[in-house]
Amino acid sequence: MPMAPFDPITAIYTPAHASMYEGVISYGSIKHWSSREAGLAECMRVLKPGGPLLIADADRSTSFEDAEKFVANHKIPRCPGSISLAIFHTWIAGRSIDLAEARDLARGLDLVDENVSRIAEMPLVMIAGRRSARAQGPGDHDGL
Secondary structure, three states: OOOOOOOOOOOOOOOOOOOOEOOEEEEOOHHHOOOHHHHHHHHHHHEOOOOEEEEEEEEOOOOHHHHHHHHHHOOOOOOOOOHHHHHHHHHHHHHOEOHHHHHHHHHOOOEEEEEEEEEOOOOEEEEEEEEOOOOOOHHHOOOO
């Protein structure tokens, strides 16, 4: 069976043409981007007008109780005692965004049907919406 091609890219720059993708999803990676604003701008650049955008990541301000439920109910590497909870709350959620930062980031995006919220009973926050169907702006040029 042939292997699928894999091209390592960053959230800051992709070799994709402007408006190339029907939708863009990022789950659990925004905390790793060197610039969240630049990464979101790139997501919008490659997203077709009207296309959906979904960014979801751990909520830095998650409650201890929601983090504890998440760690107990999901298949993540199990460590003795409460080490898994400490790792999640400190190293994963602690390096991510909170709801206020997600709202600030979304303000800079040209989204319709915008929804920036916490995901109920989960230690997650999301930025969701569709790219405006307006004509391409100056940031939509191909970087190729």
